[in-house]
Amino acid sequence: MAQVAVRLEDVHVDYPVQAGATRKILYGIDLEIESGEFVSIVGQTGCGKSTLLRLILAEEKPTSGRVLVGGRERSQPDRYCGYVPQRYSLFPDKTVLNNVTFGPEVTGLNGFSRLTPEGRKRLREYREDAMRYLRHTGLMDADARKYPHQLSGGMQQRVAIAQALIMKPPVLLMDEAFSALDPGTRAGMQRLIHELWRESGTTIVFVTHNTREAVCLGTRIIALAKEESGEQGSSVALDLSVPHANFDSDEEEIRRLIGEVEAATLPRSASGDACSQSVAVHAGSSD
Amino acid sequence: MNLLRIHAQPGRAATWTLSWFLFAAGVALYFYTTQQRHRENPDDRVTPSVSQMVQAFKDAVSKPSEEVQADDTSASQPLWERIRTSMLWTDSVATGRRFLISVALLFPAVLLGLQMAMFPYIGAFFLRFCLFFDKIVALSLLPILFIAFGIDELSKIMLIVIGVAPTIILDTYNLSKSVPSEQIVKGFTLGADDQAITYRIVLPQIMPRILNGIRLQLKTVMCFLFAGEMIASTDGLAYRIALLRRHMGMDTILPYVLWVALLLFLVDLGMNVLNRKLHPWFQEA
Numbered sequence: 001m002a003q004v005a006v007r008l009e010d011v012h013v014d015y016p017v018q019a020g021a022t023r024k025i026l027y028g029i030d031l032e033i034e035s036g037e038f039v040s041i042v043g044q045t046g047c048g049k050s051t052l053l054r055l056i057l058a059e060e061k062p063t064s065g066r067v068l069v070g071g072r073e074r075s076q077p078d079r080y081c082g083y084v085p086q087r088y089s090l091f092p093d094k095t096v097l098n099n100v101t102f103g104p105e106v107t108g109l110n111g112f113s114r115l116t117p118e119g120r121k122r123l124r125e126y127r128e129d130a131m132r133y134l135r136h137t138g139l140m141d142a143d144a145r146k147y148p149h150q151l152s153g154g155m156q157q158r159v160a161i162a163q164a165l166i167m168k169p170p171v172l173l174m175d176e177a178f179s180a181l182d183p184g185t186r187a188g189m190q191r192l193i194h195e196l197w198r199e200s201g202t203t204i205v206f207v208t209h210n211t212r213e214a215v216c217l218g219t220r221i222i223a224l225a226k227e228e229s230g231e232q233g234s235s236v237a238l239d240l241s242v243p244h245a246n247f248d249s250d251e252e253e254i255r256r257l258i259g260e261v262e263a264a265t266l267p268r269s270a271s272g273d274a275c276s277q278s279v280a281v282h283a284g285s286s287d
Numbered sequence: 288m289n290l291l292r293i294h295a296q297p298g299r300a301a302t303w304t305l306s307w308f309l310f311a312a313g314v315a316l317y318f319y320t321t322q323q324r325h326r327e328n329p330d331d332r333v334t335p336s337v338s339q340m341v342q343a344f345k346d347a348v349s350k351p352s353e354e355v356q357a358d359d360t361s362a363s364q365p366l367w368e369r370i371r372t373s374m375l376w377t378d379s380v381a382t383g384r385r386f387l388i389s390v391a392l393l394f395p396a397v398l399l400g401l402q403m404a405m406f407p408y409i410g411a412f413f414l415r416f417c418l419f420f421d422k423i424v425a426l427s428l429l430p431i432l433f434i435a436f437g438i439d440e441l442s443k444i445m446l447i448v449i450g451v452a453p454t455i456i457l458d459t460y461n462l463s464k465s466v467p468s469e470q471i472v473k474g475f476t477l478g479a480d481d482q483a484i485t486y487r488i489v490l491p492q493i494m495p496r497i498l499n500g501i502r503l504q505l506k507t508v509m510c511f512l513f514a515g516e517m518i519a520s521t522d523g524l525a526y527r528i529a530l531l532r533r534h535m536g537m538d539t540i541l542p543y544v545l546w547v548a549l550l551l552f553l554v555d556l557g558m559n560v561l562n563r564k565l566h567p568w569f570q571e572a
Contacts, residue, residue, distance in 0.1 A: 059472050077475035088467040093491045093568050103477030106487065147568040167477055 002034040004071070005171050005203040006056055011065035013051055013233070024233030025051050029065070031222065031236065035170065038197050038204045040218030042211055043265050047224045047234040049207045053175050056205060057081055070170060079107070082164030082202075086176040089160035090148040096159050097144040100130035103167045133162035137192060154185035158192070165196065171203045178213070190217055191247065211265075215257045219243045223264040238264035335538035343538035347375040352527075374527065375546065381522040383550075385440065385512055389447035390501070396452040397497055400459025405485045410460070417456050425450030426514055433519060443515030450511045451504050458500045462493040495569035498562045502555050509551060 011029040014022040025048045033039050043049045054060040055067045058074035058081075066073060070080045077083070090099050104126040105114070113119040134144060137158040148156055157177055164172055174193070178186045194217055197204050208214050214221050225237035242257060289295055297305065321334040335343070349366075352374035370376055403410040403417075425446055432449075436442040466489050474484045516525035524547055531539050563570050 057472060057476070059468075077472050079476060079478040081476055083469075083473055083476040085469040085473070088469040089473065091470065091473075091488060091492070093566065102479075102487075106483050107478035149568065163473075163477070169476070 002036065004032050005035045005037075005069070006033040006205070007031070007066075007068040008052075008055070008062075009066045009068070011055065011062045011067060013048065013055070013060070014063045026055075026062075026224075027227075027233035027235045029236060031239075033171075033203060033205065033220075035203050036201050038194075038217060038219045039206065040214035040221045041205065041207045041224065042209065042214045042221060042261060043224035043234065044226070044267075045209065047226050047265070049209070049224060050175055052224070053173050053205065053207050056171070057083060057173055079103070079167055080170055082167060082169035082172040084157070084160045084164050084172070084174045084177045086179050089177075090156055090163070092148050094147075095144065096134065096139070096146050096148070096151070097127060097130055099148065099159055100133060100163045100166055101126045103163065104129065107167075130162070130166060133166050134159070137162045137196075138188075152185070154181050154189060157181065157189055161193065161196065165200065165202070168200075169202065171205065174204065174206045176207055176209065179208070179210075186213075187247075193217065194246065211258045211261050212254065215242060215254055215261060216247045216249070221257075221261055223261050225265050226267045228267040237268065332535045332537055335541065339538040340542055343536070344375075344542040347539060347542065348373050350374065352377065375543075378522060378524045378527050379546075379550070381520075381526075382512065382516065382524040385443055385447075385516075385523070386508065386554075389444050389451075389508055389512065390505075392444065392448050393452060393455050393501060393504075396448075396455040397459050400456040401463050401485060401490055401493075403456070404460045404463030405481070405489060413456075414460070417453050417460075420449075421453035421457055423449075425511060429514065429518065438519035443512065443520070446515050447508050447511040451507055454504060454507075455497075455500065459493065459497055462496050462500075463489055466492055495562050495566040498558060502558050502562075505551060505555055505558075509547070 008029050008031040011026055011031075012024070013026040014024050017023045029052065041049050041052060051060065055062055056069055057077045058067070058069065059077055074080070090096075091102065094102065101123075105123070108122055108126070109119050114123055131141065131144060135141070139155060139158055139162075143151065143155065143159075148159070151159065160177070177193075178189050181189060190213060193204070193206075196202075206214070206217055219242060221238065221240045221242055222236055223238035223240075224234040226232075226234045238261060240257075240261065317334065318337075321331075321336055324331045324334050325336060349369050351372050364372075399413065403413050428449060429442075429446060432442040432445050436445055470488055470492070471484055474488045479488065512523075513525035513528075516523040517529040520526040524543060528540050528543050531537075531543075
């Protein structure tokens with residue numbers, strides 16, 4: 001039986017808006033993510049996808065309920081979860097190579113130990129390791145000396161992925177990581193992350209508003225949807241296992257899945273039905 | 288008229304000419320005024336002629352001040368020795384020493400602002416006090432400082448620190464707070480602890496902006512320093528200017544004012560070059 005990497009138990013998240021009043025963001029989320037899964041989380045804007053990710057990161061605390069990552073509740077983000085955000089993913093003051101070696105250095109070398117022969121040897125190893133990861137994510141050796149602002153958006157995200165993966169995190173969280181990229185670069189990055197996931201077996205939680213991306217990348221899709229009145233917050237509207245869907249799947253099958261997922265993300269009436277918008281209009285229309 | 292449109296594109300020559308025009312106009316106006324006044328009164332001291340100023344400046348860089356008892360051998364001393372004991376040099380060294388100590392004392396303010404932004408309890412402890420202190424007009428504290436610390440160096444340096452440190456603290460605080468939260472979270476997920484986040488992620492990112500902030504405060508530092516020197520000092524550039532004012536020594540005051548401006552310009556330039564060298568990513572970003 002596969003190990004559970006992430007578990008959310010009856011999680012509710014409310015944000016205070018005015019004196020005494022709160023806005024419900026997430027409502028009664030129960031979720032189990034097993035090790036090695038590639039979970040895509042989709043939903044309309046403002047439905048709480050990123051909040052869910054921040055809960056798993058332990059950057060935010062639930063109003064009620066429990067979030068267990070690696071079997072325990074965490075008080076702040078740590079190296080158990082790697083993180084690739086949409087923006088500001090790299091440290092602008094460090095070169096590409098130093099961005100990638102930052103994690104190993106900060107955890108493996110302390111104080112002046114980098115000045116010792118042993119420290120210098122380890123630093124060399126970290127750099128070689130980082131270069132391997134950079135090459136693996138499609139970057140050239142010359143890029144290692146560049147600063148982040150000298151790279152394109154796609155290259156920056158490649159570095160961010162290398163930076164996260166070099167720490168070998170059991171869980172990798174990606175928050176709209178490819179949203180700012182042009183379609184061509186985005187397609188390349190999707191294939192890259194899928195390949196890296198297959199090789200490493202890391203659990204990936206991938207938040208996106210792009211349904212096609214979610215369907216083609218994930219082995220499981222979780223759709224969040226709000227109640228129509230917006231008073232109750234979002235809950236899991238669909239939890240769909242799609243182990244065989246990928247970019248090479250039959251287009252008809254992908255369209256069918258997109259339609260199903262998009263229907264689930266529509267705001268629901270109090271009775272739980274999706275609101276009466278045409279699913280056919282949305283099916284396959286994602287960018 | 289096209290010249291005053293937003294999309295006007297002045298050429299290289301036009302830009303150069305325009306940028307120097309006010310300097311040239313100022314110099315021309317001064318010469319005209321000098322000529323007029325000297326025609327009426329050849330001993331006029333309010334607008335000294337160029338030759339008077341050059342002579343006064345030569346004296347300032349080659350002769351000791353009047354307070355120093357010059358011995359007979361001073362004229363036969365080597366040039367460097369004469370410069371080293373000259374009025375301008377000793378005044379510049381005295382002011383420069385106070386200035387550098389004051390600027391060095393601003394760096395703990397940077398660290399405090401950083402800590403306040405990163406650690407909420409430290410922020411809660413200091414922020415309100417710094418906000419309040421920032422509003423106090425430092426010069427109004429000068430009598431209190433003289434009473435508390437005497438009229439020696441300490442009171443002048445304290446004046447500068449009290450006048451500028453709260454601004455530097457609050458500037459650093461705001462800059463640290465503006466570092467995107469994604470960077471902090473990312474640091475934690477890469478295994479960094481609180482100290483590593485503070486000193487290896489946040490501080491390096493805000494350092495070039497802090498240096499620029501300090502550059503903007505240089506003139507304020509000088510203003511406080513001059514106020515202290517003018518009121519209670521026995522040496523320094525501002526002391527000399529205040530002293531010469533009593534004797535209507537405009538022929539020395541004007542070169543001194545230009546000398547101070549030049550020194551400040553060079554410090555600013557030096558800090559700018561240092562900032563570019565230390566943070567190449569910032570200039571290009």
